[in-house]
Amino acid sequence: MSVKIALLGFGTVASGVPFLLKESSEKIQQAAKSEIEIVKVLVRDEDEKKALLAKGHHHAFVTDIDDIINDSEIAIVVELMGRIEPAKTFITRALESGKHVVTANKDLLAVYGSELFEIANKNNVALYYEAAVAGGIPILRTLANSFTSDKITRILGVLNGTSNFMMTKMVEEGWSYEAALAKAQELGYAESDPTNDVDGVDAAYKAVILSQFAFGMTIDFEDVIHKGIRDITPADVSLAQDLGYVIKLVASIEETSSGLAAEVSPTFLPKDHPLAVVTGVMNAVFVESIGVGESMFYGPGAGQKPTAASVVADIIRITRRLHDKTVGKSFNEYSRPAQLAKAEDIKSAYYFSIQTPDQPDQILRLMEIFEAEKIFLKQVLQRQSGKDAVRVVIVTRTLNKTQLKNVTEQLEAVNDFKVNNILRVLGE
Amino acid sequence: MSVKIALLGFGTVASGVPFLLKESSEKIQQAAKSEIEIVKVLVRDEDEKKALLAKGHHHAFVTDIDDIINDSEIAIVVELMGRIEPAKTFITRALESGKHVVTANKDLLAVYGSELFEIANKNNVALYYEAAVAGGIPILRTLANSFTSDKITRILGVLNGTSNFMMTKMVEEGWSYEAALAKAQELGYAESDPTNDVDGVDAAYKAVILSQFAFGMTIDFEDVIHKGIRDITPADVSLAQDLGYVIKLVASIEETSSGLAAEVSPTFLPKDHPLAVVTGVMNAVFVESIGVGESMFYGPGAGQKPTAASVVADIIRITRRLHDKTVGKSFNEYSRPAQLAKAEDIKSAYYFSIQTPDQPDQILRLMEIFEAEKIFLKQVLQRQSGKDAVRVVIVTRTLNKTQLKNVTEQLEAVNDFKVNNILRVLGE
Structure with missing residues (x-):
């Protein structure tokens, strides 16, 4: 007996699905207890269908979603x-x-998850999405199945391959942001509008999903502070190196005494931190x-085969549960009321880069501002x-977000001071 | 309703189990769908029982295994x-x-697994052992649940914390093997007889288990070539660094065209390989x-809480399956006939360190020996x-085990040559 599936879309990742179903067929059949068969593939229009057939793809391409929804033989839609x-x-x-x-x-x-989970639960069907976070890294299933016994206190993630590729070029080769972006676009890692990648939007989406699995809390996308890598200069990168750090776009989700703090921002990582060696388009969750x-x-955060590997693992899981007659339980069962951290409980060290006129009293005034906020x-x-x-x-010792806000305002109030950058520093 | 468990032994790891059951109780109950209760703990004798009670451990300690076996209320034995x-x-x-x-x-x-799996299957009960490989890293469940869609070609593992701690001291601080061992013993990482750790025996046991999950093949412990770190000298370590490598005790399991090749040996890892930054007692599976x-x-390979986290995750998994009435399926379901690789299919680059008299013709003779075996x-x-x-x-280009055997014999046949060390080199 075979389980019949339909694919919606036949882009890069989707075409990796039949590849793996074929290459790993023996192993898959052992794990799934059934054969898995792609019976229909939805494409945009007749032109795309013709183009794909001409390229030698022998799937039953359809252009109307009703052909899939009304096909009672199809058990899984991908x-x-x-x-x-x-x-x-x-x-x-x-x-x-x-x-x-x-x-x-x-x-x-990240935006409509709760609504979709409810529909899935009501209809007693599975909704799995391992590939949605960190592509080929099986992090969601690991959090759901293996960290059941543990209490997670913080997650740090390099979750966006494009910006990590760019930061790697900026750190290892001293490239400017603009040069790194141009290269990422040339290689097809970044889109012509790179906003989602370079401004931390994509990583913030992933942080929303990780929060559910790691902390049982569903927070809104708007609750994830996000700041991208656009303002990182070669000077910041080289200063970071002198001080013993590398800069990466890091997502952090932390449970404080008052609740969850989630943030995506360029971050100083100590050179010997395991995340510091995650280079190029690779992702990692710490x-x-x-x-x-x-x-x-650690693993590839995107790409055809890595993403397809996660998608097919989900398909196998559902197929196996159909066989065991246990299908329908949520991908993530950990759930607690969401609570956001108070500003004074969100703590980190920070890097400040400030331009001042070359006069000794300027430094004194600068020191006084930090002193007044009791920042060491x-x-x-x-x-x-x-x-x-x-x-x-x-580079400060640990301070909280209230202190950060106050000191930033004070610095910006002084006409002579130009704040170049303020960035998080881990490990202090 | 609660699921009742018994612990056999109450050493370091075991005492971490009640800690996690308490600290993560809310999360555990959501995942397990039941409370988990330790109802009996087997200890060696009355003296140990008295000592534990005196220390304030309030478990029902028993000294006779029959008290647990004959207790029909106990569902899980740990x-x-x-x-x-x-x-x-x-x-x-x-x-x-x-x-x-x-x-x-x-x-x-590693030695009696097959026998025990058969008994478990016959009795339709679960036998789980996530903590047996790489302590706190949930690698076995990840291989069993997430790599179902994928075909693994090679596993490389830093699987023994003690020897990795020693190699880290030898690489980063230039210590001798003897000094590193003394420190490991002082810190309690190594036993007074360190054989299992430093000779690769412990890592080879883990390689046997990993082979089952990653390749579906059950090989014998004797089929894992193992060589330890005793013969690594400061000269080897410093030469490796000059050549761009770090030396670590690495387990490798690889599927070649003729079958599986499993080996534990000190290995040259390129400095930018992700495994190269796994230092101290940490473990990693690549x-x-x-x-x-x-x-x-990547994670801790041993220790009370990390190991207990894996043990409790297994307990939760069984408890959940009892609730879902799906208990009894094997931890690893991937199984193929085991086949060992032929010597000529096992390929790697190698490092040779050879002592010769200081005469130019010696080098020529050396080169001729490699040339004769067509080793580049x-x-x-x-x-x-x-x-x-x-x-x-x-440092050679890739050669196979037959070539390695021949060239080694030839080198040893020359009286003037003293072979100091021959080690695997990855990434060439």
């Missing part, structure tokens, strides 16, 4: 179109007609917990920066 | 005594009396596969080594 619509409508209709759904659509899940302590899950400093470094100006770089 | 006997007898009796078993006993599983490509799973060289380095002698260091 959505790989991306974006919000029509994916949301198609997934909703599939779930409502009793079909299980596998998707890699993080944008959709987990801090009371049981295991420190663990890290770990490293201070002053360098000539152009004519009659100096750049003062400060 | 074996944390270690070694082969009496653990093997106790586990066998527990399985035969219809109890599910969780264990961290890699020695036992997976190469046709779908995901390269992924790595990548790097050759000659250094003065004491009076009238030189050390010649060679």
Whole structure:
């Protein structure tokens, strides 16, 4: 007996699905206890269908979603179109007609996840999405199945391959942001509008999903502070290196005494931190917990085969559960009331880069501002920066978001001071 | 309703189990759908029982295994005594009396696993052992649940914390093997007889278990070539660094065209390989596969809480399956006939360190020996080594085990040559 599936979309990732179903067929059949058969593939229009057939793809391509929804033989619908619509409508209709759904659509899940989970639960069908976070890294299933015994205190993630590729070029080769972006676009890693990648939007979507699995809390996308890598200069990168750090776009989700704090921002990582060696388009999720302590899950965050591997693992899981007659339980069962952290409980060290006129009293005034907020400093470094100006770089000890807000306002209130950058520093 | 469990042994790891059951109780209950209650703990004798009670441990300690086997209320037996006997007898009796078993006993599983799996299957009970490989890293469940869609081609693992701690000291601080061992013993990482750790025996046990999950093949412990770190000298370590490598004790399991090749040996890792930054007592498993490509799973390989986290995750899994009425399926369901690789299909680059008299014709003779075996060289380095002698260091291109055997015999046949060390080199 075979389990029949339909694919929605036949782009890069989707075409990796038949590849793996064929290459790993023996292993898959052992795990799934059934054969898995792609019986229909939804494409945009007749032109795409013709083009794919001409390329030698021998699937039953259809252009009307009803051909899939009304086909009672199809048990699993695999959505790989991306974006919000029509994916949301198609997934909703599939779930409502009793079909299980596998998707890699993080944008959709981060914003409309709760709504879709409810529809899945009501119809007693599965909605799995391992590929939505960190592509080929099986992090969601690991959090759901293996960290059941543990209490996670913080998650740190390098979750966006494009920005990590760019930061790697900026750190290892001294490239500017603009040069790194141009290269990422040339290689097809970044789109012509790179906003989602470079401004931390994509990583923030993933942080929303990780929060559910790691902390049982569903937070809104708007609750994830996000700041991208656009303002990182070669000077910041080189100062970071002098101080013993590398800069990466890091998502952090932390449970404080008052609740959850989630943030995506360029972050100073100590050079010997396991995340510091995650280079190029690779992703990693670093987990801090009371049981295991420190663990890290590393792998490709995107790409045809890695993403398809996660998608097919979800398909196998559902097929196996159909065989065991246990299908329908949520992908993530950990759930607690969501609570956001108070500003004074969100703590970190910070790097400040400030331009001042080259006069000794300027430094004194700067120090007084930090002193007034009771912020202790770990490293201070002053360098000539152009004519009659100096750049003062400060790495603080731990401070909280209220102190950060106050000191930033104070610094910006002084006309002579130009705040170049303020970035999080881990490990202080 | 609660699920009742018994612990066999109450050493370091075992005492971490009640800690996690308490600290993560809310989360555990959501995942397990039941409370989990430790109702009996087997200890060696009355003296140990008295000592534990005096220390404030309030468990129902028993000294007779029959008190647990004959207690029909106990659903899960957790074996944390270690070694082969009496653990093997106790586990066998527990399985035969219809109890599910969780264990961290890699020695036992590597040698008698097949026998125990059969008893578990016959009695339709679970036998789980996530903690047996790489302690706190949930690698076995990840291989069993997430790599179902993928075809693994090679596994590389830093699987022994003690030897990795020692190698880290030898690489980063230039310590000798003896100094590193003394420190490991002082810190309690190494036993007074360190054989299992430093000779690769422990890592080879883990390689046997990993082979089952990653390749579906059950190989014998004797089929894993193992060589330890005793013969690594500061000269080897410093030469490796000059050549761009770090030396670590690495387990590799690879599927070649003729079958599986498993080996534990000190290995040259390129400095930028993700495994190269796994330092101290940390472990990591690096997976190469046709779908995901390269992924790595990093974390503590031992220790009370990390190991207990894996043990409790297994307990939760069984409890959940009892609730879902799906208990009894094997931890690993992937199974193919085992086939061992032929010597000519096992390929790697190698490092040769050879002592010769300080005469030019010696080097020529050396080169002729490699030439005769059609072995191509990548790097050759000659250094003065004491009076009238030189050390010649060679990093080869890829060769197979037959070539390795032949060239080694030829080198050893020359009286003037002293082979200091031959080590695997990855990434060439």
